Amino acid sequence: MTDTPLTDSHVKAWARALRLTEDVRQDIETALKSAGLPPLLWYDLLLELDRAGPNGLRPFQLQSEMLIRQYNLSRLLSRVVKAGYATREECDSDGRGQIVRITDAGRTVKDAMWPIYRAALEKSFAARLSEADAARLLRLLS
Amino acid sequence: MTDTPLTDSHVKAWARALRLTEDVRQDIETALKSAGLPPLLWYDLLLELDRAGPNGLRPFQLQSEMLIRQYNLSRLLSRVVKAGYATREECDSDGRGQIVRITDAGRTVKDAMWPIYRAALEKSFAARLSEADAARLLRLLS
DNA sequence: TCAATCTTGATGCAACTGCATCAATTTGCT
DNA sequence: AGCAAATTGATGCAGTTGCATCAAGATTGA
DSSP states (O other): OOSSOOOHHHHHHHHHHHHHHHHHHHHHHHHHHHTTOOOHHHHHHHHHHHHHGGGOBOHHHHHHHTTOOHHHHHHHHHHHHHTTSEEEEEOSSOTTOEEEEEOHHHHHHHHHHHHHHHHHHHHHTGGGSOHHHHHHHHHHTO | OOSSOOOHHHHHHHHHHHHHHHHHHHHHHHHHHHTTOOOHHHHHHHHHHHHHGGGOBOHHHHHHHTTOOHHHHHHHHHHHHHTTSEEEEEOSSOTTOEEEEEOHHHHHHHHHHHHHHHHHHHHHTGGGSOHHHHHHHHHHTO
């Protein structure tokens, strides 16, 4: 089963990548928090919901888009809905299911988050990686 | 202050990198858990302690090695010490401080974690990245 | 048809994290 | 020396996550 054996380069690259993403992510969370905005996870959710448009999404669809566990999404949705950034409605075609849609307030907050997110990315991520390197990185991970 | 402006490549590369590391990390955690072993964070700690040798390390030194908050390390240490994988002793030269050392049991568990960690890395990380790409990635992030 | 199985989503409980703050030194300044 | 400031580490509380499990509706198949 080991088509691609694990090499020393893999291990070292993994360690670096983990370090970097943890670090950058932390910087982003800190920036969002000190701007009085919700955490990064909410941004991902609102982004998906906004992209989905007026038809909304079923939670299980969100689950596969975002890297998140079912029970975790369930509770995240509770919080986000409670905050007024999304709505949960019953699903006509499936009695078990729901349809989740972003609200105007949700769109507003998402849009407010992006400049902060972006600035943090610039300071924390772009500062360590030239544009050329970012392009290479993107190619590597595609 | 924006030496390196944030480009579209940066943003996309960031999204990919975050996705990848989250995904791989999750696979590793799952593998460790189903092997009845402690989480990844413990491995990092035990690795640092083992590297430090018999002199051990001060918590604040561990803090700067690992990406972890002070209060978080404090409690992680409590758990790891309670599990018998490390010891906390008073520090002679600094009455506030402690010295943390790995125990034999800690070394044993660390060594038991590595094959699982490694196998998960192989399946989850190496499977998506050739050795050449891993080497490129490492170079990019160095 | 209708019972077994699968899918969708929620929740009680325990563990973990973030935040604010505290206590006990140690260090630095005058 | 003596006191303010900084460093080191712990902890109460609230919020979040993981795990196991549950409930309710869909689907499959004899």
